[in-house]
């Protein structure tokens with residue numbers, strides 16, 4: 353199993369200027385070295401801070417990732433960042449297919465798949481995000497939407513060695529609302545089954561839940577069967593809160 357469980361991942365999104373971002377990274381390195389939490393801790397700061405934060409994380413247990421990458425390795429693509437650039441800046445992972453890119457930037461499953469392929473080719477691990485909208489949720493289409501996104505955006509030759517899947521219901525992101533534990537359990541059981549069919553070692557693939565995870569609900573969520581970790585947005589911007597999520601994860605793992 354390539355990733356120690358639980359996997360606690362923090363997506364900073366478009367947050368963090370240099371002073372705050374470096375202070376947050378330092379606090380996480382410090383906290384991770386002191387805490388008893390096992391598992392994998394990864395942060396995904398904005399691209400402007402990656403190189404500087406990579407230096408602060410050197411020798412620590414905290415892994416660094418980018419929030420997105422281009423499907424091409426280099427060339428005339430103004431404003432884009434390639435997977436080799438992220439790797440060169442010190443990243444080990446990259447998120448692709450986040451709903452804020454699928455919805456806000458019109459990214460299709462095919463584009464997400466091409467990004468995942470490019471990331472793997474550059475030696476990065478991929479956190480592939482999928483999730484249904486509120487309307488799809490209410491219409492009872494969640495599992496069908498997730499199947500479609502998985503089939504459309506899973507890169508060829510995917511393996512648990514370098515792929516992690518994050519289920520993030522769009523309606524749970526930044527809203528303070530989450531599915532019930534029973535709903536997450538049902539959805540993750542379905543995804544585990546599908547991943548077992550689609551990926552040779554899909555049974556051991558890291559499967560994360562994301563959407564309004566905080567210290568107060570992390571213990572319950574991380575104790576759900578087939579939840580290998582969490583992808584955290586807002587609550588990862590405070591070191592204490594993010595480290596408390598990690599602590600909750602190690603308690604749930606016992």
Ligand code: 13P
Pocket residue numbers: 363450520524525526527528562563564565583584585586587
């Ligand atoms: P929140 O934790 O702020 O709901 O965001 C979740 C998310 O989108 C992580 O990628």
